[in-house]
Amino acid sequence: MVDFGSGPGIDAAYFLGFGIAYVGVDLAVGNAKLAAESGVSVIAGSLLNPPLRERSFDAGWSMSVLMHLPDGDVSAAVTAMVARLNVGAPFTIGTWGSANPRHVLEDDDYPDQRRHYYLRSLDTNVDLVGGVEAAETMDVGPSGWEYHVLRLRAT
Ligand SMILES: C[S@@+](CC[C@H](N)C(=O)[O-])C[C@H]1O[C@@H](n2cnc3c(N)ncnc32)[C@H](O)[C@@H]1O
Incomplete structure (x- = not known):
């Protein structure tokens, strides 16, 4: 995988x-x-052009990454990742989001190295990722942050 x-x-x-x-x-x-x-x-x-042969993995996994990409890069990244998977391979994506969508630049651990967080709604994440078969929200984050888990299969 x-x-x-x-x-x-x-x-x-x-x-x-x-x-x-x-x-x-x-x-x-x-x-x-x-x-x-x-x-x-x-x-x-990069997710946008992973240095891997196309159609060479039986499963994909991506946790806590897509929220660092702006909306305009998410679909392109998903297309590039899916292309590395064999057709039908399960692909599970986890990403931070929020019912109160916003963009924040922060890092609690390293204040001098703040990162971009594009906290999107579950619906927006589902739309941007595309082809999602199942989606769930885990209400586990601080300040209204949610964790979104999206499951799809490579086509
Ligand atoms: C919050 S960490 C999550 C790491 C790991 N997936 C985990 O759950 O422990 C986000 C990771 O995404 C990587 N990352 C961010 N943008 C990326 C991109 N465009 N292509 C590849 N990796 C990226 C960062 O370097 C970082 O290691």
């Missing part, structure tokens, strides 16, 4: 524990280096 926007590949342990081969892709080269130090495969690259 492929983890798009994997960070240093923390989720790898879960999949590897079930005997599922894991490759991550992340924009930050430093995350690829950190992953390599723990024996996990993460390739540096």
